Amino acid sequence: MQIFEKAPAKINLSLDVLHKREDGFHEVEMVMTTVDLADRIELNTLEDGSIRVESESRFVPNDERNLAYRAAKLMKDHYSVKQGVRIFIEKNIPVAAGLAGGSSDAAAVLRGVNRLWGLNKSLDELAVLGAEIGSDVSFCLYGGTAHATGRGEKVTPLPAPPPCWVVLAKPPLGVSTQTVYQNLNLADAHHPNTNAMIEALMDYDFDAICAQVGNTLEGVTLNLHREVGQIKEQMRQAGADAVLMSGSGPTVFSLVDTDARAQRIYNSLKGFCTEVYVVRMLGYQERT
Numbered sequence: 001m002q003i004f005e006k007a008p009a010k011i012n013l014s015l016d017v018l019h020k021r022e023d024g025f026h027e028v029e030m031v032m033t034t035v036d037l038a039d040r041i042e043l044n045t046l047e048d049g050s051i052r053v054e055s056e057s058r059f060v061p062n063d064e065r066n067l068a069y070r071a072a073k074l075m076k077d078h079y080s081v082k083q084g085v086r087i088f089i090e091k092n093i094p095v096a097a098g099l100a101g102g103s104s105d106a107a108a109v110l111r112g113v114n115r116l117w118g119l120n121k122s123l124d125e126l127a128v129l130g131a132e133i134g135s136d137v138s139f140c141l142y143g144g145t146a147h148a149t150g151r152g153e154k155v156t157p158l159p160a161p162p163p164c165w166v167v168l169a170k171p172p173l174g175v176s177t178q179t180v181y182q183n184l185n186l187a188d189a190h191h192p193n194t195n196a197m198i199e200a201l202m203d204y205d206f207d208a209i210c211a212q213v214g215n216t217l218e219g220v221t222l223n224l225h226r227e228v229g230q231i232k233e234q235m236r237q238a239g240a241d242a243v244l245m246s247g248s249g250p251t252v253f254s255l256v257d258t259d260a261r262a263q264r265i266y267n268s269l270k271g272f273c274t275e276v277y278v279v280r281m282l283g284y285q286e287r288t
């Protein structure tokens, strides 16, 4: 049997870090949404019980370090499944970019092997397993737009934002999420107003959403990599309605409500960094 799953990237419209916890993770409060830049996952049953990962991308590991492999292994062990799976990842989301590419691949594999192996588990049950793989995996399982708390694994759905264009630009460098959290000094960090962002979504108010974007981790990555600030400035000058770094970075996104301005921002960045995308906000839950 063969099935396909779509694994969309996420952006953090709002990311607040509250405090460091006893377990080393940080308590966060985030508003996240999916965008139409996605990896494509192909799954085939392997009757010999093995798990294999393949990708044409040279940036992703093809062994147990791959989050997609870990997702399949977790499902196989947890539900005592005899069959195996070949996972092919068509990698379209930039790696180590702050767009949750690996987490979304893992979530797609959880959903996919659930179907492939006929397990019929609920998304809520899969989300509990997903949290063992990474903090963003639970959100990626549901997709859409959501409020995420805890270390990111407690997910409550929110209404989709009004349709708009999202321009994504990643400078040619990767960022380790762990390093960014380690370098965060909460005493002088910026804290976005999460409640105001949730209200803006409830009101379906694009201007209010743009006014409320904010990310506590942005200052850390800006200090580490000046390219992030340069991209932000370039996007602002080209007419973006809102500009923010996603997750721990280094990808910066802008929100724009006309395609002409989205194109202008895209053109202004093309000479500056090679990985630039103009995509739609998905907002609602996207499957397969």
Ligand SMILES: C[C@](O)(CO)[C@H](O)COP(=O)(O)OP(=O)(O)OC[C@H]1O[C@@H](n2ccc(N)nc2=O)[C@H](O)[C@@H]1O
Binding pocket: 012, 015, 024, 025, 026, 027, 028, 030, 098, 100, 103, 133, 134, 135, 136, 137, 150, 151, 152, 177, 178, 181, 247, 248
């Ligand atoms: C930056 C975000 O992507 C925003 O959506 C997430 O907070 C990070 O999610 P993720 O990449 O799935 O992160 P994980 O794989 O769970 O954790 C990677 C590392 O980031 C740090 N980490 C992550 C999440 C969190 N709430 N607090 C943390 O301090 C920890 O040092 C952890 O070892």
Ligand SMILES: Nc1ncnc2c1ncn2[C@@H]1O[C@H](COP(=O)(O)OP(=O)(O)OP(=O)(O)O)[C@@H](O)[C@H]1O
Binding pocket: 059, 060, 061, 065, 066, 067, 068, 089, 094, 095, 096, 097, 098, 099, 100, 101, 102, 103, 105, 106, 136, 175, 177, 247, 248, 249
């Ligand atoms: N399927 C995968 N796709 C991409 N990276 C993977 C995958 N599996 C493991 N990795 C490893 O995970 C690391 C982080 O990659 P990823 O693209 O998920 O980062 P990210 O977008 O910054 O994630 P987040 O936004 O959740 O912090 C990379 O160094 C990569 O080697």
